[in-house]
Amino acid sequence: MRQVLGPVRGRLLTATVLQAAGSVVGTVALIVLAELGARAADAATGGSPVGRAEVVASVGWAGAALLAAAVLVGAATTVSHLADSDLQLSLRARLVDRLSRVRLGWFAGTDAGRVKKAVQDDTGSMHHLVAHALLDAVGAVTVPVTVLVYLLATRPLLGLPLLVLVVVAVWTFQATMRGSGQRMAEFGRRMAELNGAAVETVECIDVVRLYARRGGQARRLEQAGEDFHGFFRSWVGQTSTTTAVAFVLALPLTAILVVVLTAVGLVAAGLTDVAAVVPVLVPAVVLAPLCTAPVSTVGTRLPALRSGMAAAASVQEVLDLPTMPTPGRATAEPDGHGLRLEDVTFGYDAERPVLHEVSFGCEPGTVTAVVGASGAGKSTLAALLARFEDVDSGRITLGGVDLRDLTTEQLYARVGFVFQDVVLLRGSVHDAVACGRPGVGREDVVAAARSAGIHDRVLAEPRGYDAEIGRDVEFSQGEAQRISVARALLADTPVLVLDEATAYADAESEAHVQRALSHLARGRTVVVVAHRLSTVRHVDQIVVLDDGRVVQRGTHDELLTDDAGRYAALWRAHGHDGATGADAEPMEARS
Amino acid sequence: MIAEMFQALGPQHRGPVLRLVGWMVLAAGLQAGALLCLVPLLRAVLVPSAADPLRALVVLIVVALAATAVSVLVQRGAFLVGADIGRALQARLAAAVDRLPRSWFRRGRSGEVARLAGGTVTATMNVPAHFLRPLVTAVVAPVVLVGGLLVVDPVVGLVLLAGTPLLVASILLTDRMVAAADGGRHHLADTTAERVLEFVRAQPVLRAFGRLSQDRGRLGDTLVAQRAADRRLIRVAVPAVLVHELLTTAVFLVAVGVSAVRFADGATGVVELLAVLVLGLRVVDAVSAAAALAAGMRMTRRSLAQLNEVFAAARDAGHGQPAPADDGVPLPDGAPGGRPGAAVPVAFQGVSHRYGDGPDAEWAVRDVDLEVSAPGMTALVGPSGAGKTTLAMLVARTADATQGVVTVAGTDVRRFSADQLLDLVAVVPQDCVLLDGSLRHNLQVGRPRASEAELLDAVGQAGLTELVATRDGGLDAPVGPRGSMLSGGERQRVALARAVLTGAPVLVLDEVTSSLDAVHDEAITAGLRRLAETRTVVVVAHRLRSVVEADAVVVLESGRVVQRGRHDELVAVDGLYRRLWTTQQEAAGWQLVDAS
Structure with missing residues (x-):
């Protein structure tokens, strides 16, 4: 993870700082407005009246701060997105570079789709991680902390219960995640089975259709889907109540209710009177929802976060493939072609x-x-x-x-x-034969194609050697092989x-x-x-x-003299027992 | 996104989702209502001689508790409905894949279905809990709260009301702009993906012919172009989102400002100002929360659209074909379930077939009238593109003839149920893909309760005896995903053994064109000859070479039958068959280096 993000670490740090600053400034703007409300309540309960200038100043500052916050957050988003797009490019370029140096045999044992997934899909999946998740997390922490610090400093009696609510909400949410490691593993297993079933079903559709019913077994895709969703449904069934409670704890209404009821309790306990409590209460009511709201967004972001991490790991895996060592420049010249x-x-x-x-x-x-x-x-x-x-x-x-x-x-x-x-x-037939060799003219290409017995086939195309393979013309396997012979010629x-x-x-x-x-x-x-x-x-x-x-x-003849040898056995297995073939000596004659 | 989801789910799942939405409206309404109850409480406390604060407090608590209870139920319900949606979509997908025409299953489809089953379906499961609820809240909360504020302070209420169309317009505009920039980006991403695949597949050639740096450069250009598209999106999306947020904030600030100035001027009371502060911020919050979902919704919408395309393709597959009889017709003799031992004839009557229905679609098979000898072996031969495979596959109904009738045991194949046809016709296609598992598993699919002797007999008939003998584990040796641990020819022989086991009286086999296992040709031909006895x-x-022993040879050219007879008869006359035969005989005698 650390390794993969390496190239853009500095910029991500910048984005983090910008986002944190933006979150704080934006929260401060709301604090200013909340305090204006507190002043108004104070004025209504016998405090000094609120003047127009005071109002304009408060709203003006709040507006300026909100604007500044928006700009800061916008800057953070821009930086993180630009970093992300650079990271994607650099990762893809590194992957392609690595792929052009791994041993060729590796490709034979690897599904091209898997490589494509690493280069294209996985780098894309990391987008959420790099461009969004980090900033989301920063905001989710900075805003509640700012509010809580402010409220605890100015209205500790209301701030404290709010802190308790945040702790309880986070704890409840964690409770829903408890034991999820094991379940996630099972989720992954069943998902992998579902994937495998989908691939197998599509690729073996004939077999699946023609035989599965006959075999008396449920179709694998259907079964995998049922298994996956049965498992998921029971998981959801077990956790949905706790999760729902966690969500409701994080609702704005809950936070507001907590501070209101605390204030009511304070009045009832005789610790303060009604007139005094309202100016204290107003900012808390305005700000309280900001403390708990992030808790509910974590759940929505988690899947994307997880797939981002997995993607980063699989990208790293390809980047770590061993390469085939080749000297950078010629050090020795072969003597002859033996x-x-x-x-x-x-x-x-x-x-x-x-x-x-x-x-x-x-x-x-x-x-x-x-x-x-x-x-x-x-x-x-x-x-x-x-x-x-x-x-x-x-x-x-x-x-x-x-x-x-x-x-x-x-x-x-x-x-x-x-x-x-x-x-x-990809390219024209001419390119396919010439293969980018400089100084190869059409006549060379035609000569090679003629020798490879593909010339007439090419001429049958309206565009001849300029026909684009895959667009103007599709070659059969045998034809493609003749082109590869022409290429080799x-x-x-x-x-x-x-x-x-x-x-x-x-x-x-x-x-x-x-x-x-x-x-x-x-x-x-x-x-x-x-x-x-x-x-x-x-x-x-x-x-x-x-x-x-x-x-x-x-040579053939030498090898056949050893009747007990492997070659003679192969020769016989291929149906050449004895006198077959004009040049093969009858084996009886030799033994 | 919602429309796409409903479309994908089908009508029978509308009810639960709509009911859930109803409950969501109630939950959001109660939440907003509870917030509104703060206003009378504040008034009771701040305005002397107003109503009893205790009563206002009780009302707030009652409504808030109701809101909380309903919210817990709704959120819980959202998870459960989500899980049901996932299950329903999964089942529909599996059913759709089952119905899709054979032509749909081209390269890359397996990845697509895997993506739909794994990604789209799971993403849609999140829609109720993570999308619907915030969306409903984003509509209901502002309506209730702004409505309440209109009553509390009409001036401020009107300011908020005036701002609403502005915000809605900004959301829609932002969404459209981002979607437009995003669309082009996806197209480019597809191109890149294709180029990457090509780059990977062509590695040996690229390296051997010194094209590596050139092609890496070309791929690099595509990658750079993709980043440019990403940046274009960033240039559009980031400012658009910023402008939208500023607009939302501005509407809120203006409302607060107006209220505060009016309060300072004595034109309105403190309760009104506080109401705007507390409730106004809730409106802003609800709208912002919904706006933040836009990207996720776009993604879900796009993948749901793909899912719907698959469903539509599966639906279309049923059009224009006579529905198979549900119970089918009585099984003919010779079929498992019918009287054993009788041979089942196959016939083509005026059969023509073409792929696609465009006016320029060419006929792959044209006016074929043919009775296939039963029992016996009939070989279809001809140059590539002559329609051999197309004609053979019509028997198995992997496609239905465009014109004419194909009969098995004298009955139109379309009148058999799918199960009956499986009993009657076994198919061994050219590109056999095996199920991941053991050899035994792959064979037993043909006859689940086959005895060891039956399995080994089938293995023998398909020329697999040596393979089974040399593999670690024999019949229990794994074949790998898609049968990747076996060669193409070996895979086909496993499929043949499986077909033998099914006991279907009709066998259609499409010989592999390229086979490293030429040595096994003999074994397979012998096996087929034995099968053809019954x-x-x-x-x-x-x-x-495998045709020489056939009871009948049918020579096709450009979709038409041009010659028929036995090998001896056909080779004796001048014609296409003799030309094909001569060419192949010459090829068989080829030597890389001449004897000289």
Whole structure:
């Protein structure tokens, strides 16, 4: 909390001081008017008469003070709101900056919506906290204190019961909150369940509709709603009377009644007489409601306050994400484009490594396929090569330099990738292919698109390469993948990491994407994650992963010679038992 | 805000809320009345030979006690009514979500519903206690108090009365100005949110292609623009609120000033002056308290409007469709509940369908007449956009055909009740999302009391045996929220196993287009073949490999059926099917690097 508010602390302090001053001055104005009433009552009960000049002076001063108070409070509000808007901007900028430096793998495991919530919604939720709650609290304390101090100093016999009323009202209010910690926790749990139920119901609407009735169970959303509201209703039922009493204690009428009855009691006890008590009573009647009113507003503000605090915590959480260290400027230049993995161990959670001491090399200009059963660590390996993640131990070198010692620019000038999840950037088709590369003309873009087999599709759009993605044109997954291939072609990196699954994402695009990938692979250092063994039979090297370890390495033919090996088993599992495939030697012949 | 709330609540909840408002009026009236009773008391004390002070005091105490008692009851009632409102809205929301058309459930809707269920509904629960009461007080207290002052001192009363329209106008104007500045701000906030999402999703590309600083700059511009909008709002709202407060204070000051000067001049009595001081301040207070609620009310109003949009969409969903028979028609043989073992035929008669009803909405399916063999496996094939999925989903009534009739067991699907249709047709969509829980839980949804053997049999038919065997916990392994711990293909196979368990005689399956689990194709195809021996299976086939075994293949192009037959027959003639088949065969033989 303290940390999050750090940048605007000074200004919030200024706002606090302004608000306190405004509250005091405004209260003083009312005191002046109340004292005018006391003077009038005094005059009516035999005191010196009130002159016009005295009246004008009192009302004039009160007016001036009220104006000053309004200006002070207005200034406080302005300062706090400006501080809030600056804080929102600086927090969002810091969040965005942090997000552009965390490891890429983090995004894969995180819902983009959650990130959006931190950047946009949570910073917004803090608005109430920063812009309003603080000043509200200052006013809620300053005004009653000023009034009580004044009344206790000038009319202690009436001030004292009023102080008691304030204490009782606050105490009652606290009583309604007693045990609420536990209830709040349950409230939070049930609310989270309600949220989860809402999300699940909407996302699984088909399943929910088609099966829930049949399953004979109440729908989760309905049930969560009933649970939440049943709990809430019983909570309200238990506390509503106490809360209502607390509210009524804070009513203006109650405060006025307390001072009036006290005055009546004083007269009845013979401590004072009727004529003397009225001038004493009048200011108290005017000012008394100011003491208790804030108590009732606390309840209304509490939820917003709480969500503000929670928001601040979740913003801080994102701000504290570890970043991926990259050197600020180039310190070493890779020598050639060979890739080498040396004893690479990595796990998304340190306790359970996905890859164990993986070592192999890729000679420049060769194609290496990584194969293995699903869950063997193939995709993780690809993510490490593209530096979406950093190794836990061991190292990966490009041209002899550790990937971690390369600047982002150095790395991605050399390493390109085509993965399954294609994200096309907002903008024209031209921009999506050129990707902001300077000095790339339309003819370069067209050439790349042609090679990637997407040129004709683009021309089918009325605006062609100027068509805005998402507005003029929507690409299917397969088409988007071809654009990402064109992007990689144009980027022309000497090293390429690709996911063969890309090639059969969409049956109709399949042939196009395949052709484009073959074109792309030519003359580069390629590491391909292969899901179908048949597609990588002729690559220079096949690395077989099993449970995160390299169990075999070699060419297709070499690997098949070990009939008991993992590769041969995979090959058979893929339906190639024996003589399938023109190039596969019948296994019987080899054994 | 109140109107939006009533609209959201529906007519049956008007009564309790209106009754509560009635009690609130009474409570506020009694409170103001008790304050008015101060005037006779002051007069009795200050003006010699006036009425008996004791009597005035008793009247004050009686009215004040009545006010206090009613206020406690009203405030308590407000909390309880609030809780009831929350519950009612929640139930209406759940019911509305249930009725919404399938087309409504696009991306981002889950967040919206979560926000409505968590935020809007809870915010509305606070309306009676925290909004209605101060609002009622803000109206009733000034009316009673100013009315009383008019009697006590008409001159001052008139000053206050003259000020009222000014204050009301200032409240309305302020609200409108702030709302206007606020509206633009929200639009901008939405844009920012979208940009942030994009920035997050595109991180790999942005980093790899050196676009990071450029895009961060662009996002930065949006953020700065948002701050500029915030500042515009501050520039409008802060002075507007300030002016309103000054106006309120000014009206009060003028009334006090006039009264005090008249008192000094001897034109009015001390009681009148004190009445203005004490009561006038209460008027100011009540009005200010209501004005302070404006921001919260605007927020509640906006989110209630969203809630009402959802309700309206759910209401509209019912229009233009024949209502399903409440009890439905007698279940056909073959359905659980009907005579077991009989195959249930499915037919399309002159079916056309399009999404949306604008004149330029294109037909997704056009004039389809088709009888699906039962039992047996029918594959729908064709290029993307040919209408395969649309046609298949009409059977499950996830949408109703714009024209023509879809029948199951010879009966128009619209004549079955929703429950009956669930018994008849099981659907496995392409984008299966699983319920958070174990594999077992997800399967049992299909048949709650399925035996272990039945579960394992379904697992086998869906090609899930290996998955179950390798997971820690087997059937009890968690699938994660939305099934996120499984791949897309695995999720679909779980959904298939679930569909198998339901025992519905008709199965509609939309094959996943992208599957890392190509190796499991065989297992699924085998499972489907077995199912097709007793059930009517309709497969939307994206990969022709699974079509070879189908009893009938229906080839669609631009929404129309262009070819039908068995694979062998279709592949033998020149046509769309053969072209699709050839392309896919070529693709299957692809190699990243040629043999050379």
